[in-house]
Amino acid sequence: ASLQAADVSLVSSPAQFKMADANEQAMQQDDAHDELTDFLRQLLTRVPGLTGALLSDREGVSILAVGDDAGSAENCVHAGRVVLATTNSDKLGAGKTEQVTSFWDGKVLVQFDLDPLVVTLIGSADVNVGLISSMREEIFQNVDYLRNTLDFDPVE
Numbered sequence: 001a002s003l004q005a006a007d008v009s010l011v012s013s014p015a016q017f018k019m020a021d022a023n024e025q026a027m028q029q030d031d032a033h034d035e036l037t038d039f040l041r042q043l044l045t046r047v048p049g050l051t052g053a054l055l056s057d058r059e060g061v062s063i064l065a066v067g068d069d070a071g072s073a074e075n076c077v078h079a080g081r082v083v084l085a086t087t088n089s090d091k092l093g094a095g096k097t098e099q100v101t102s103f104w105d106g107k108v109l110v111q112f113d114l115d116p117l118v119v120t121l122i123g124s125a126d127v128n129v130g131l132i133s134s135m136r137e138e139i140f141q142n143v144d145y146l147r148n149t150l151d152f153d154p155v156e
Helices: 005-011 014-046 073-091 129-134 136-149
Strands: 050-057 062-067 099-104 107-114 117-123
Touching: 014 050, 014 062, 014 136, 099 129, 107 129, 107 136, 117 129, 117 136
Parallel strands: none
Antiparallel strands: 050 062, 050 117, 099 107, 107 117
16 A cells, blocks of 8 residues: 555644644653752752752742742742842842842841742751852753743743
8 A cells, every 4th residue: 555645644734743842842841840859959968958949930939849848938928029139139220130148047048030930049047158159050050941941921
């Protein structure tokens, strides 16, 4: 039996390509999510005193939380506040702020603005902030794929 042109076009219709592309993209996003989760868990073991990591959008909505109470409402609220601080520092002419560190009794938050995402690292009072800050590029690189695959409206 010879293969007809009509048979070939049915096998490779544009709708099938779109479905295959969508399925492949979903699998890639799942892989990126798993890799990012593993990376954040590794950070918790590499940095003494680091107890949690939160990836959120610019409004503080939790996307991924790893560790003790990382996704708590309090930490999500703080993630949203870092956006206000970075936006206002830029308006004051101080330039783009990429990192904000906050100290409380018994707790330290180190937050990275990765527009449209925010990474919040939560540590005990004795966490090594310098070590966390030195990992900024590594954190950016690990979040970058997920940041670029998500569809967000830019905040102005």
